[in-house]
Amino acid sequence: NMPQPALRRLPQYFGYLVQQQEQGVRIISSSRIAEDLNLHPVQVRKDMALTRVSGKPRTGFDVQALIDELARMLDYNNLKNAVVVGCGHLGSALLNYRGFQGYGLNLMAGFDSNPELIGSRVGDVPIYALDELDSIVHENHVQIGVITVPRDHAQDVCDRLVGAGIKAIWNFAPTHLFVPADIIVQNENIAASLSVLSKRLSDQQLR
Amino acid sequence: NMPQPALRRLPQYFGYLVQQQEQGVRIISSSRIAEDLNLHPVQVRKDMALTRVSGKPRTGFDVQALIDELARMLDYNNLKNAVVVGCGHLGSALLNYRGFQGYGLNLMAGFDSNPELIGSRVGDVPIYALDELDSIVHENHVQIGVITVPRDHAQDVCDRLVGAGIKAIWNFAPTHLFVPADIIVQNENIAASLSVLSKRLSDQQLR
Ligand SMILES: NC(=O)c1ccc[n+]([C@@H]2O[C@H](COP(=O)([O-])OP(=O)(O)OC[C@H]3O[C@@H](n4cnc5c(N)ncnc54)[C@H](O)[C@@H]3O)[C@@H](O)[C@H]2O)c1
Numbered sequence: 001n002m003p004q005p006a007l008r009r010l011p012q013y014f015g016y017l018v019q020q021q022e023q024g025v026r027i028i029s030s031s032r033i034a035e036d037l038n039l040h041p042v043q044v045r046k047d048m049a050l051t052r053v054s055g056k057p058r059t060g061f062d063v064q065a066l067i068d069e070l071a072r073m074l075d076y077n078n079l080k081n082a083v084v085v086g087c088g089h090l091g092s093a094l095l096n097y098r099g100f101q102g103y104g105l106n107l108m109a110g111f112d113s114n115p116e117l118i119g120s121r122v123g124d125v126p127i128y129a130l131d132e133l134d135s136i137v138h139e140n141h142v143q144i145g146v147i148t149v150p151r152d153h154a155q156d157v158c159d160r161l162v163g164a165g166i167k168a169i170w171n172f173a174p175t176h177l178f179v180p181a182d183i184i185v186q187n188e189n190i191a192a193s194l195s196v197l198s199k200r201l202s203d204q205q206l207r
Numbered sequence: 208n209m210p211q212p213a214l215r216r217l218p219q220y221f222g223y224l225v226q227q228q229e230q231g232v233r234i235i236s237s238s239r240i241a242e243d244l245n246l247h248p249v250q251v252r253k254d255m256a257l258t259r260v261s262g263k264p265r266t267g268f269d270v271q272a273l274i275d276e277l278a279r280m281l282d283y284n285n286l287k288n289a290v291v292v293g294c295g296h297l298g299s300a301l302l303n304y305r306g307f308q309g310y311g312l313n314l315m316a317g318f319d320s321n322p323e324l325i326g327s328r329v330g331d332v333p334i335y336a337l338d339e340l341d342s343i344v345h346e347n348h349v350q351i352g353v354i355t356v357p358r359d360h361a362q363d364v365c366d367r368l369v370g371a372g373i374k375a376i377w378n379f380a381p382t383h384l385f386v387p388a389d390i391i392v393q394n395e396n397i398a399a400s401l402s403v404l405s406k407r408l409s410d411q412q413l414r
Pocket residue numbers: 085086087088089090091111112113114117130147148149150151153156157172173174190191300301302303304306
C-alpha cells in the first residue's frame with residue numbers, strides 16, 4: 001500500500017497532466033512537473049517511479065502514458081456510485097459539480113430530511129427521503145456515502161449509512177465519526193485547512 | 208515554525224474540545240483525545256506539548272485552558288477579512304457557512320462576473336463586480352482571497368487579487384497558481400481528497 005501523502009499527490013499530477021495535454025504537451029520532464037506544481041524535484045522523481053512508466057533521459061515522460069497509468073492506479077475507470085446525505089449549501093454544491101465523474105465517482109442520489117427538498121432534483125440528481133436509503137444503496141451497489149448535514153446529525157446519518165451497507169464515508173461535518181473497524185472514513189475539514197492558511201499568514205507578518 | 212501536519216491537527220483538537228465542553232467535559236486526558244480522534248496517543252501527547260498548557264498526571268488537561276491556548280496559537284481571536292471571487296455553487300456555500308467566524312475569518316464581500324449576481328447578497332454578504340476589488344480590498348484591509356471560479360479563470364483572478372494587495376490565496380480551482388514569492392497559496396483539491404478515499408476503498412476490496 002502506498003503512503004497517504006504520495007497517494008494525495010497522484011490526483012494532482014493527474015489533473016495537471018490532463019491540463020498540459022489539453023495545451024498540446026506530449027512529452028514532459030519531471031523537473032518541469034516539479035517546477036509547475038511547486039514540488040521538490042526528488043519528490044516528483046520518486047512519485048513517477050511509483051507508476052510503471054519510465055521517462056527517457058533528456059526528453060522525459062510520455063504524457064498520455066502517465067495519464068493512463070495514474071487513472072489505472074487511482075481506479076478512475078471504475079465508476080463508483082455514491083450518495084450525498086444533506087442537500088443544503090455544501091451538499092448541493094457537490095451535487096452540481098461535474099468534475100467528480102473524471103475521478104471515478106458518480107453522485108447518483110441525494111437524501112435530506114427537509115420535506116421541501118424531497119422529490120426535487122439538484123444538479124439533475126434526484127433527492128429522496130432517508131427511509132429510501134437502504135433500498136437505493138442496495139439496488140445500485142453504492143459504496144460511498146458523503147455526509148453534508150449539520151454536525152449534530154452527522155453521527156446518526158453515519159450509522160444509517162453503515163447500516164445500509166456503505167463501506168466508505170466522506171465526512172464534511174466538523175466532528176469525529178465512530179464507525180466499525182472495516183469502514184473507511186475520510187474527514188474533510190475545510191475550516192481546518194483555512195486555519196493553516198491564516199496561521200501561515202500571521203507567521204509571515206510577524207517576521 | 209510548526210510543521211504543517213501538526214498545524215493541520217490543531218484546528219481539529221480545537222473543534223473537538225469545543226464540542227466536549229458543550230457536553231459538559233471540563234478535564235480531559237490525552238489518551239481520551241487520541242481515542243476519540245483516532246490518533247496515536249504519542250502523537251497527541253507531542254501535540255499537547257506544543258501548547259503551553261500542562262496536563263495533571265492521572266486527571267488530564269483543563270479543557271478551557273487548551274481551548275484558549277489553541278485559539279491564541281491559531282490566531283482565532285484576530286478576525287481577518289477575506290473576499291470570495293466566484294459566487295457560484297461552491298462560493299455561495301462558503302458565503303453561507305457561519306462556521307468560519309469561529310476560526311477567525313470574516314468573509315465580508317463576494318465578487319462575480321455574472322451580472323445577475325452583482326448587487327445581490329449571498330449569506331447576507333454583498334456581491335460586487337470585479338472593478339470594485341481594489342477599493343474594497345484596500346478600504347477593509349482584506350488579507351485573504353478565496354478563489355472559486357472555473358479553472359480557466361483562476362490564474363487571471365489570482366493576478367487581480369495579488370494586484371489589489373491580497374497576501375494569501377485559498378484556491379479551490381483544480382489548477383496550480385503562479386504567484387510572487389511573498390504570496391501564500393493554500394490549494395484545496397476536494398477531488399484529490401475523494402480519490403484518496405476511493406483508492407483506500409478499492410485497496411480494501413482487493414484484500
Ligand atoms: N458550507 C460550507 O462551506 C461548509 C464549510 C465547512 C463545513 N461545512 C459543514 O458541512 C455541513 C453542511 O453545511 P451546509 O452549509 O451545507 O449546511 P446547510 O444547513 O445548508 O445544509 C444541511 C442540510 O442537511 C439537512 N439535514 C439536516 N439534518 C439531516 C438529517 N438528519 N438527515 C438528512 N438531512 C439532514 C438539512 O435539511 C439541510 O438541507 C455542516 O456540518 C457544516 O459544518 C460546510
